[in-house]
Amino acid sequence: MSYRNDNRVALENDEPRLEIREKVTGSAKYTTDYYLPNMLWACYIRCDFGDARLRSADVESARSIHDVLEVELEKKSARYHGDRIGYICAESRQALEQAIAALKMKFAASWPRTMLEEERTALEDLEPAENDVQAENVIDTCDLVVQGEFQTQVQTHCCLEPHSCVVHFRGDSAVAYGSTQSNVAFRDDLARELGLRPDQVEFHCEHVGGGFGSKFGMDNEGRLAAQISKKYQRPCRVVCNRKEEMLDTGNRPGSLQHMRIGLTRDGKIRGGKIATWGSVGPTGGGGGVSNPSRYDFGTIAKVHQDVHIDGGFPRAMRAPGHPQAMFAIELMMDQMAVEVNMDPLEFRQLNETSELRKEMLRVGAEQIGWSERQPNGLSPGPIKRGFGIGVADWGNRPGTAAIGVNVYRNGTVEVLSGAQDIGTGYRTMIGDVVRTYMGLPRNALVVKVGSSDLPPGPASGGSVTSRFTAPKAFLAAEKARNRILELVAKEWKLNDASGLNLEDGRIIGQDQSIQWKDACQLMTGDRIAILSDEDGAFGKDPTGSEAVQFAEVAVDVETGIIHVKKIVALQNVGLPVNRNTIENQICGAVIQGLSFCLFEERVLNNQTGTMVNANMDMYKIAGPVDVPEIVPIIWREQREVAVNSLGEPPVVPVPGAIATAVANAIGVQVRSMPLTPRKILTALSEKEAKS
């Protein structure tokens, strides 16, 4: 691994996040921290069951509660637990809660659809893919055919900062705060709802406590807050409680994946048939699964069905369709490796589509100690050790954004971006790009993000924010630096600034130098203002954000309890800017992927459709003791590359890496997530019964 540094890049930066002090002291303001004077509160009235009809509700009692302004029931039937059937508006949260209780709603529930495996169209009844015959032909000519079916569960979004909005409509303008992945979309949605132009809405979102794909537009919370604020010409606040957050803000849909793949005896995959089913809401779609992907599967006939379930709707969630696909794919890769009697690492190398990832696989194997891997199920003792592999990549093209850089006479450099920092460290990344390119220390820097008044940024989805904005920030930094160098050149009576350099806060010429601050005093106006919305020479060739992970697990075969010991996570991020924020993204993704693989699961009661674990104790999320040693490795390419995607790719390989490690440990694959003790023990006893 090596990396060629030059003066056009920002990297090797170990400084903490810019907003570390605010986050640690609690002074960072989230949407829920805004309590405006004279503010109203509103919430939705929600259905208790899956497929249900409202039989009765005591609306009059609810309306008569002190401080309740409105109780409106808008529909009688609902399709899932948490479905919105009306709303309440009141002077206080207490009044809202009392009104909900006073409603004493009674529902008549029909038998709900809760199980993907029961609701799907059977494999043999699915409409065949166009190339079905071709794929069958390939299978027919293969030496070996391997098949398996894999299942993944519904993972709820469960953002720590709930979906929320505070709106103040003032007649011909509005100020609003919302928790969002897109300031621009949120503002535009609000403007439409309020009957205003976008420029009449001032929208703020300085910090976000988790979005992961569930917070793009103004959403239901913004809509209700806007409607109430407009109606009463007062500020209004709508904030989901924990249960609402679990029920109605989206999820990663569950999946079933059937794979039948043919291969040659020497281990080359030739093709086959893949059917996937995704569990979506009571209507609509969104359950796609990215299977096949990454490895070279040859000729594949793929069919997919979205299956309706009477539960909350799916939404994009950190690499939608990918982690669940790679769970199935990696297990399938291991199974095929067994069939051809090959080491799974070697088998992957043989069928890998990316040369870069082949190299990453080699390095990762060394880091985890792959050579210590025992054949499946053969490690000694009741606590069995296993190793597994997962891979990923991520692609996107350059896109639009604008970055502002202001240099003030006192030397302060202000970086402006209307994109939002959804917790990723975006603010730090963009600031570090500008200041390290300009050769300035952090204390010269002010970064402002997360407001609709700032130069527009992209929606933070598809891992594009840094990818789109970093080249613009480089270009803005270059322009700003050159403007100051030109002032200095003029002062020093040089023909041009070409011989000048800016390093460590000093501008250095052939035989003289000047402090940055003093150089800035040379400007005549208040500031030099640069706005950059082009990539210029900084729009370099992107990488594929390739990811390779190796997991080491210990499984107690007497109890079925899994202990993930270590995950080595290699990640290509293109040009690395700030080590802390990069490692933070990788480790966060590994924890989220582990939590998905081992614990998280939306449980709908089969008789009522009620989600029985819509809270954070029975919906199980990995805790500190469950987190393994994580070794993030920032992969360096030999060529010059642009800043690239990092948000999504590192979550993709985790379930596959852990599941294959578990299978290696216990000698049998558990093909249904989450990998609970119950499933491990069942798989082990089935294996024993067979033998």
Added chain:
Amino acid sequence: MNSFDYHVAEELSAALAEYGAGQATLKAGGMDVLDLIKERLIEPEVVLSIDRLDQLRYIREEQEAVRIGSLTTLADIGRSELLARKFNAFHSAAAHAATPQIRERATVGGNLCQRPRCWFFRNRELHCLKKGGATCFAVEGENRYHAIFGGGPCYIVHPSNIAPALIALDGSITIASVESGNREVKAEDFFVLPEDSLYAENILKEGEIILEISFPMAPLRSATIELREKQSFDWPLVLASVARLKKGWHVCLGAVAPIPWISQSAMDVLGNKEITLELATVAGEAAAIDADPLEENEYKVQLVKVAVRRALMAAAGLEVPSWN
């Protein structure tokens, strides 16, 4: 949650008087009571907090007994060198329960009296048998965490980590009320099965407050093994507390039955014998003999065998399999 008046008791006698009057809901650390209020499972008009009654917060060694005040927190127990040394089963059950934050608030009295974690019970939407409804949703529903012993008509598991150890160590509970003064009951007589009492999990009557728990004497050996899905912020799937008292081994299981489940079958096998791997294994098997699992919780039978075996091995100082 509904609005309620919040009273903070400064004196035990005042607390007993107010609680005895029957209007107030009692709160100690509040970990469970607040959960219930937030989900509107209870809608108290008055919450009486006793968490400032420091006279109920102690761990005291006397000649004949060790006494622990009911407001002692699980974290206090975790910090007690005396309990770690002499009452390992109890100490480790408390010291590893839940999370450090919860242990700092959770009290002994509250832990013994916390309501079940059954996910049908905990949801306001579902009006199950225990809440006066007509159905136990666990019977045909998602019952992976429910009872494998002693169930019917309700299949909760008792959620307390410390109760099985208290019983295994032959502990007692001292209860006070204005009406009948103080009384001491054996811990094993404190809890009641749903077939005897569907709506309450213990014998406490209106107005009664737990003052303290006590152990008559230190066991020769004791240990608790807890098997969990997640290693932090979670309840056990199965827990086994074992203790060798003068007359022989006691075995009590947690998270498997509506009450802490005394495993007579395991105790019959063990008698007062020295533990070997073989004996521990046979005792584990015996502990699972009468299990009657539901559709999704058969795996807990295996966990009972392992938990009992390992708890006995740990108590006997034999090596127990571990990750490290």
